[in-house]
Amino acid sequence: MIALIALACLFESAAYYLFYNLLYGLGVSVLLPLCMAAKRGEGLAEMGMKKLGGRQILVLCAFCLFSVGGQIIPKLAAGERLPWERLPIAVLPLVMTTFFEEFFFRGVVQMRLEKQFGSTAAVVASGLLFSLYHLGYPGFRSVGDLALLLAVGIGFALAFRLSGNNFFVAYFVNLPNAFLTYLFKQEQFPHMTAQSTAWAGATIAALAAILLVFAKHRQTSRA
Structure with missing residues:
Protein backbone atom coordinates (compact mmCIF):
# COMPACT_ATOMS: atom_id res chain seq x y z
CA MET A 1 0.00 0.00 0.00
CA ILE A 2 2.74 2.47 0.97
CA ALA A 3 4.75 1.49 -2.11
CA LEU A 4 1.77 1.98 -4.45
CA ILE A 5 1.06 5.46 -3.06
CA ALA A 6 4.75 6.39 -3.23
CA LEU A 7 4.91 5.22 -6.84
CA ALA A 8 1.76 7.16 -7.69
CA CYS A 9 3.25 10.34 -6.23
CA LEU A 10 6.17 10.10 -8.64
CA PHE A 11 3.83 10.80 -11.55
CA GLU A 12 1.46 13.57 -12.62
CA SER A 13 0.11 11.62 -15.60
CA ALA A 14 -2.32 8.74 -16.07
CA ALA A 15 0.18 6.52 -14.23
CA TYR A 16 -0.74 8.34 -11.00
CA TYR A 17 -4.36 7.22 -11.29
CA LEU A 18 -3.30 3.67 -12.19
CA PHE A 19 -1.25 3.28 -9.01
CA TYR A 20 -3.42 5.41 -6.72
CA ASN A 21 -7.08 5.17 -7.71
CA LEU A 22 -7.02 1.71 -9.27
CA LEU A 23 -4.32 -0.38 -7.56
CA TYR A 24 -4.11 1.18 -4.09
CA GLY A 25 -7.72 2.38 -3.86
CA LEU A 26 -10.06 -0.02 -5.58
CA GLY A 27 -7.65 -2.97 -5.59
CA VAL A 28 -5.91 -3.20 -2.22
CA SER A 29 -8.29 -1.12 -0.08
CA VAL A 30 -11.62 -2.43 -1.38
CA LEU A 31 -11.63 -5.42 -3.76
CA LEU A 32 -9.10 -7.52 -1.84
CA PRO A 33 -10.93 -7.11 1.51
CA LEU A 34 -14.29 -7.81 -0.16
CA CYS A 35 -12.97 -11.02 -1.70
CA MET A 36 -11.65 -12.13 1.69
CA ALA A 37 -14.96 -11.22 3.35
CA ALA A 38 -16.90 -13.22 0.76
CA LYS A 39 -14.76 -16.28 1.46
CA ARG A 40 -15.57 -15.96 5.17
CA GLY A 41 -19.27 -15.54 4.40
CA GLU A 42 -19.29 -11.95 5.68
CA GLY A 43 -21.12 -8.92 4.29
CA LEU A 44 -20.76 -5.16 4.51
CA ALA A 45 -22.27 -5.08 8.00
CA GLU A 46 -19.31 -7.10 9.28
CA MET A 47 -17.09 -4.28 7.99
CA GLY A 48 -19.02 -1.63 9.87
CA MET A 49 -21.47 -0.54 7.18
CA LYS A 50 -24.51 -0.37 9.44
CA LYS A 51 -27.36 2.06 9.98
CA LEU A 52 -26.79 5.15 12.08
CA GLY A 53 -28.75 5.32 15.33
CA GLU A 80 -7.05 34.33 10.45
CA ARG A 81 -8.99 33.88 7.22
CA LEU A 82 -9.72 30.32 6.18
CA PRO A 83 -8.73 29.76 2.51
CA TRP A 84 -12.02 28.13 1.45
CA GLU A 85 -11.25 28.81 -2.22
CA ARG A 86 -8.74 25.94 -2.13
CA LEU A 87 -11.34 23.34 -1.29
CA PRO A 88 -13.63 22.81 -4.35
CA ILE A 89 -10.94 21.18 -6.50
CA ALA A 90 -10.13 18.75 -3.68
CA VAL A 91 -13.62 17.66 -2.58
CA LEU A 92 -14.04 14.54 -4.73
CA PRO A 93 -10.43 13.32 -4.35
CA LEU A 94 -10.71 13.67 -0.55
CA VAL A 95 -14.14 12.00 -0.46
CA MET A 96 -12.59 9.10 -2.37
CA THR A 97 -9.38 8.82 -0.35
CA THR A 98 -11.18 9.10 2.98
CA PHE A 99 -13.41 6.18 1.98
CA PHE A 100 -10.39 4.04 1.10
CA GLU A 101 -8.73 4.88 4.42
CA GLU A 102 -11.70 4.22 6.67
CA PHE A 103 -12.90 1.14 4.81
CA PHE A 104 -9.47 -0.47 5.08
CA PHE A 105 -8.17 0.72 8.46
CA MET A 192 -5.14 18.54 -7.14
CA THR A 193 -6.41 19.43 -10.62
CA ALA A 194 -9.59 19.24 -12.68
CA GLN A 195 -8.23 15.96 -14.01
CA SER A 196 -7.83 14.49 -10.52
CA THR A 197 -11.40 15.55 -9.73
CA ALA A 198 -12.70 13.81 -12.87
CA TRP A 199 -10.76 10.64 -12.08
CA ALA A 200 -12.00 10.70 -8.50
CA GLY A 201 -15.59 11.01 -9.71
CA ALA A 202 -15.15 8.01 -12.00
CA THR A 203 -13.50 6.04 -9.20
CA ILE A 204 -16.33 6.84 -6.77
CA ALA A 205 -18.85 5.64 -9.36
CA ALA A 206 -16.88 2.40 -9.80
CA LEU A 207 -16.66 2.02 -6.02
CA ALA A 208 -20.43 2.40 -5.65
CA ALA A 209 -20.99 -0.23 -8.35
CA ILE A 210 -18.56 -2.65 -6.66
CA LEU A 211 -20.25 -2.28 -3.27
CA LEU A 212 -23.71 -2.69 -4.82
CA VAL A 213 -22.69 -5.87 -6.67
CA PHE A 214 -21.07 -7.26 -3.51
CA ALA A 215 -24.14 -6.49 -1.38
CA LYS A 216 -26.44 -8.13 -3.95
CA HIS A 217 -24.16 -11.15 -4.15
CA ARG A 218 -24.12 -11.60 -0.37
CA GLN A 219 -27.90 -11.15 -0.25
CA THR A 220 -28.36 -13.86 -2.89
CA SER A 221 -25.88 -16.19 -1.16
CA ARG A 222 -27.75 -15.93 2.13
CA ALA A 223 -31.20 -16.42 0.58
Whole structure:
Protein backbone atom coordinates (compact mmCIF):
# COMPACT_ATOMS: atom_id res chain seq x y z
CA MET A 1 0.00 0.00 0.00
CA ILE A 2 2.74 2.47 0.97
CA ALA A 3 4.75 1.49 -2.11
CA LEU A 4 1.77 1.98 -4.45
CA ILE A 5 1.06 5.46 -3.06
CA ALA A 6 4.75 6.39 -3.23
CA LEU A 7 4.91 5.22 -6.84
CA ALA A 8 1.76 7.16 -7.69
CA CYS A 9 3.25 10.34 -6.23
CA LEU A 10 6.17 10.10 -8.64
CA PHE A 11 3.83 10.80 -11.55
CA GLU A 12 1.46 13.57 -12.62
CA SER A 13 0.11 11.62 -15.60
CA ALA A 14 -2.32 8.74 -16.07
CA ALA A 15 0.18 6.52 -14.23
CA TYR A 16 -0.74 8.34 -11.00
CA TYR A 17 -4.36 7.22 -11.29
CA LEU A 18 -3.30 3.67 -12.19
CA PHE A 19 -1.25 3.28 -9.01
CA TYR A 20 -3.42 5.41 -6.72
CA ASN A 21 -7.08 5.17 -7.71
CA LEU A 22 -7.02 1.71 -9.27
CA LEU A 23 -4.32 -0.38 -7.56
CA TYR A 24 -4.11 1.18 -4.09
CA GLY A 25 -7.72 2.38 -3.86
CA LEU A 26 -10.06 -0.02 -5.58
CA GLY A 27 -7.65 -2.97 -5.59
CA VAL A 28 -5.91 -3.20 -2.22
CA SER A 29 -8.29 -1.12 -0.08
CA VAL A 30 -11.62 -2.43 -1.38
CA LEU A 31 -11.63 -5.42 -3.76
CA LEU A 32 -9.10 -7.52 -1.84
CA PRO A 33 -10.93 -7.11 1.51
CA LEU A 34 -14.29 -7.81 -0.16
CA CYS A 35 -12.97 -11.02 -1.70
CA MET A 36 -11.65 -12.13 1.69
CA ALA A 37 -14.96 -11.22 3.35
CA ALA A 38 -16.90 -13.22 0.76
CA LYS A 39 -14.76 -16.28 1.46
CA ARG A 40 -15.57 -15.96 5.17
CA GLY A 41 -19.27 -15.54 4.40
CA GLU A 42 -19.29 -11.95 5.68
CA GLY A 43 -21.12 -8.92 4.29
CA LEU A 44 -20.76 -5.16 4.51
CA ALA A 45 -22.27 -5.08 8.00
CA GLU A 46 -19.31 -7.10 9.28
CA MET A 47 -17.09 -4.28 7.99
CA GLY A 48 -19.02 -1.63 9.87
CA MET A 49 -21.47 -0.54 7.18
CA LYS A 50 -24.51 -0.37 9.44
CA LYS A 51 -27.36 2.06 9.98
CA LEU A 52 -26.79 5.15 12.08
CA GLY A 53 -28.75 5.32 15.33
CA GLY A 54 -28.92 7.84 18.15
CA ARG A 55 -25.71 6.60 19.77
CA GLN A 56 -23.81 6.79 16.50
CA ILE A 57 -25.02 10.31 15.72
CA LEU A 58 -24.05 11.46 19.23
CA VAL A 59 -20.52 10.04 18.87
CA LEU A 60 -20.20 11.55 15.40
CA CYS A 61 -21.25 15.03 16.56
CA ALA A 62 -19.02 14.91 19.64
CA PHE A 63 -15.89 13.91 17.73
CA CYS A 64 -16.55 16.40 14.92
CA LEU A 65 -17.10 19.27 17.35
CA PHE A 66 -13.92 18.40 19.22
CA SER A 67 -11.66 17.82 16.22
CA VAL A 68 -13.02 20.35 13.73
CA GLY A 69 -13.77 23.00 16.33
CA GLY A 70 -10.34 22.50 17.84
CA GLN A 71 -8.76 23.46 14.53
CA ILE A 72 -11.06 26.26 13.38
CA ILE A 73 -11.83 28.16 16.60
CA PRO A 74 -8.21 29.13 17.46
CA LYS A 75 -7.63 30.39 13.91
CA LEU A 76 -10.84 32.42 13.87
CA ALA A 77 -10.04 33.79 17.33
CA ALA A 78 -6.65 34.90 16.00
CA GLY A 79 -8.35 36.69 13.12
CA GLU A 80 -7.05 34.33 10.45
CA ARG A 81 -8.99 33.88 7.22
CA LEU A 82 -9.72 30.32 6.18
CA PRO A 83 -8.73 29.76 2.51
CA TRP A 84 -12.02 28.13 1.45
CA GLU A 85 -11.25 28.81 -2.22
CA ARG A 86 -8.74 25.94 -2.13
CA LEU A 87 -11.34 23.34 -1.29
CA PRO A 88 -13.63 22.81 -4.35
CA ILE A 89 -10.94 21.18 -6.50
CA ALA A 90 -10.13 18.75 -3.68
CA VAL A 91 -13.62 17.66 -2.58
CA LEU A 92 -14.04 14.54 -4.73
CA PRO A 93 -10.43 13.32 -4.35
CA LEU A 94 -10.71 13.67 -0.55
CA VAL A 95 -14.14 12.00 -0.46
CA MET A 96 -12.59 9.10 -2.37
CA THR A 97 -9.38 8.82 -0.35
CA THR A 98 -11.18 9.10 2.98
CA PHE A 99 -13.41 6.18 1.98
CA PHE A 100 -10.39 4.04 1.10
CA GLU A 101 -8.73 4.88 4.42
CA GLU A 102 -11.70 4.22 6.67
CA PHE A 103 -12.90 1.14 4.81
CA PHE A 104 -9.47 -0.47 5.08
CA PHE A 105 -8.17 0.72 8.46
CA ARG A 106 -11.44 0.64 10.36
CA GLY A 107 -13.75 -1.72 8.46
CA VAL A 108 -11.07 -4.31 7.77
CA VAL A 109 -7.96 -3.91 9.94
CA GLN A 110 -9.56 -2.74 13.18
CA MET A 111 -12.42 -5.23 12.96
CA ARG A 112 -10.00 -8.15 12.45
CA LEU A 113 -7.62 -6.99 15.19
CA GLU A 114 -10.47 -6.54 17.64
CA LYS A 115 -11.57 -10.15 17.13
CA GLN A 116 -8.03 -11.36 17.76
CA PHE A 117 -6.67 -9.03 20.44
CA GLY A 118 -9.55 -6.98 21.88
CA SER A 119 -10.76 -3.45 21.34
CA THR A 120 -7.96 -1.50 23.09
CA ALA A 121 -5.18 -3.14 21.10
CA ALA A 122 -7.21 -2.77 17.91
CA VAL A 123 -7.72 0.98 18.46
CA VAL A 124 -4.01 1.61 19.07
CA ALA A 125 -2.78 -0.70 16.30
CA SER A 126 -5.14 0.63 13.64
CA GLY A 127 -4.19 4.19 14.61
CA LEU A 128 -0.50 3.32 14.30
CA LEU A 129 -0.96 1.63 10.93
CA PHE A 130 -2.99 4.62 9.74
CA SER A 131 -0.08 6.88 10.65
CA LEU A 132 2.55 4.67 8.99
CA TYR A 133 0.52 4.37 5.81
CA HIS A 134 1.10 8.10 5.27
CA LEU A 135 4.78 7.34 4.61
CA GLY A 136 3.61 6.82 1.05
CA TYR A 137 2.89 10.56 0.77
CA PRO A 138 6.10 12.64 0.44
CA GLY A 139 4.48 15.58 2.24
CA PHE A 140 3.70 13.63 5.41
CA ARG A 141 6.96 11.83 6.21
CA SER A 142 8.28 14.02 9.02
CA VAL A 143 8.33 12.69 12.58
CA GLY A 144 6.01 15.49 13.66
CA ASP A 145 3.45 14.70 10.98
CA LEU A 146 3.55 10.97 11.74
CA ALA A 147 3.13 11.61 15.48
CA LEU A 148 0.14 13.87 14.79
CA LEU A 149 -1.34 11.29 12.42
CA LEU A 150 -0.93 8.64 15.12
CA ALA A 151 -3.05 10.71 17.49
CA VAL A 152 -5.55 11.45 14.73
CA GLY A 153 -5.72 7.80 13.69
CA ILE A 154 -6.35 6.69 17.27
CA GLY A 155 -9.11 9.32 17.44
CA PHE A 156 -10.80 7.94 14.33
CA ALA A 157 -10.39 4.40 15.67
CA LEU A 158 -11.90 5.41 19.01
CA ALA A 159 -14.87 7.04 17.28
CA PHE A 160 -15.36 3.81 15.34
CA ARG A 161 -15.24 1.71 18.51
CA LEU A 162 -17.48 3.96 20.63
CA SER A 163 -20.09 4.01 17.86
CA GLY A 164 -20.36 0.22 17.97
CA ASN A 165 -17.92 -0.23 15.08
CA ASN A 166 -19.91 1.91 12.63
CA PHE A 167 -17.99 2.75 9.46
CA PHE A 168 -20.07 5.83 8.67
CA VAL A 169 -19.18 7.48 11.98
CA ALA A 170 -15.45 7.03 11.37
CA TYR A 171 -15.84 8.22 7.77
CA PHE A 172 -17.73 11.40 8.62
CA VAL A 173 -15.33 12.19 11.47
CA ASN A 174 -12.36 11.78 9.12
CA LEU A 175 -13.78 13.66 6.11
CA PRO A 176 -14.15 17.20 7.58
CA ASN A 177 -10.72 16.82 9.14
CA ALA A 178 -9.32 15.88 5.72
CA PHE A 179 -10.91 19.01 4.26
CA LEU A 180 -9.40 21.21 6.96
CA THR A 181 -5.98 19.62 6.67
CA TYR A 182 -6.04 20.35 2.95
CA LEU A 183 -7.03 23.98 3.59
CA PHE A 184 -4.16 24.49 6.02
CA LYS A 185 -1.51 22.21 4.45
CA GLN A 186 -2.33 22.15 0.75
CA GLU A 187 1.34 21.96 -0.20
CA GLN A 188 1.73 18.59 1.56
CA PHE A 189 -0.93 16.87 -0.57
CA PRO A 190 -0.61 15.45 -4.09
CA HIS A 191 -1.37 18.19 -6.62
CA MET A 192 -5.14 18.54 -7.14
CA THR A 193 -6.41 19.43 -10.62
CA ALA A 194 -9.59 19.24 -12.68
CA GLN A 195 -8.23 15.96 -14.01
CA SER A 196 -7.83 14.49 -10.52
CA THR A 197 -11.40 15.55 -9.73
CA ALA A 198 -12.70 13.81 -12.87
CA TRP A 199 -10.76 10.64 -12.08
CA ALA A 200 -12.00 10.70 -8.50
CA GLY A 201 -15.59 11.01 -9.71
CA ALA A 202 -15.15 8.01 -12.00
CA THR A 203 -13.50 6.04 -9.20
CA ILE A 204 -16.33 6.84 -6.77
CA ALA A 205 -18.85 5.64 -9.36
CA ALA A 206 -16.88 2.40 -9.80
CA LEU A 207 -16.66 2.02 -6.02
CA ALA A 208 -20.43 2.40 -5.65
CA ALA A 209 -20.99 -0.23 -8.35
CA ILE A 210 -18.56 -2.65 -6.66
CA LEU A 211 -20.25 -2.28 -3.27
CA LEU A 212 -23.71 -2.69 -4.82
CA VAL A 213 -22.69 -5.87 -6.67
CA PHE A 214 -21.07 -7.26 -3.51
CA ALA A 215 -24.14 -6.49 -1.38
CA LYS A 216 -26.44 -8.13 -3.95
CA HIS A 217 -24.16 -11.15 -4.15
CA ARG A 218 -24.12 -11.60 -0.37
CA GLN A 219 -27.90 -11.15 -0.25
CA THR A 220 -28.36 -13.86 -2.89
CA SER A 221 -25.88 -16.19 -1.16
CA ARG A 222 -27.75 -15.93 2.13
CA ALA A 223 -31.20 -16.42 0.58
